[in-house]
Amino acid sequence: MLKIPPATERKPPRLVPALATALVVGALAVLFSFEGCATMAIRPDSAHYRKPVVVKMTVTGYCNCRKCCGWRYTWYGKPVYDKSGKTKKVGMTSSGVRARTGTIAADIKKYPYGTIVEIPGYGYGRVEDIGGAIKGEHLDAWFPHHAEALKWGKQTLNVKVWLPK
Numbered sequence: 814m815l816k817i818p819p820a821t822e823r824k825p826p827r828l829v830p831a832l833a834t835a836l837v838v839g840a841l842a843v844l845f846s847f848e849g850c851a852t853m854a855i856r857p858d859s860a861h862y863r864k865p866v867v868v869k870m871t872v873t874g875y876c877n878c879r880k881c882c883g884w885r886y887t888w889y890g891k892p893v894y895d896k897s898g899k900t901k902k903v904g905m906t907s908s909g910v911r912a913r914t915g916t917i918a919a920d921i922k923k924y925p926y927g928t929i930v931e932i933p934g935y936g937y938g939r940v941e942d943i944g945g946a947i948k949g950e951h952l953d954a955w956f957p958h959h960a961e962a963l964k965w966g967k968q969t970l971n972v973k974v975w976l977p978k
């Protein structure tokens with residue numbers, strides 16, 4: 814017969830396993846929060862966005878590379894913009910966030926930061942960046958690798974656009 818010891822006889826929980834569990838849980842939470850950042854769905858909500866419009870647009874692809882973003886290394890290894898010579902934060906958008914899948918460069922006079930777009934064959938994206946050649950009905954969609962940006966090429970597509978309210 815199983816004898817359950819009274820509470821006073823039970824061993825107190827050992828500190829080390831408790832600490833280890835806390836660390837594992839903490840590490841997982843951090844991992845999942847990063848995962849959340851990387852894959853967080855971009856979706857317009859009616860509280861912050863106007864009704865969508867469909868616009869025929871030229872959509873090109875870009876990545877963080879020198880060719881796509883017009884920067885170079887100085888002789889001492891600092892990335893600078895080709896034209897202005899100002900420091901380039903590689904991989905950061907002009908709005909100040911890290912470029913990722915879904916990052917879109919646009920003419921922010923027409924499509925301000927935060928504008929959400931749905932590009933056929935690419936998916937949802939958010940305007941977070943600008944580009945010297947990106948004017949008017951032209952979007953530049955971010956890809957993690959240069960080869961993918963090249964593969965995307967230049968396409969004329971009907972893009973669904975949600976302008977911020």
Ligand SMILES: [Zn+2]
Nearest residue numbers: 876878881959
């Ligand atoms: Zn590139």
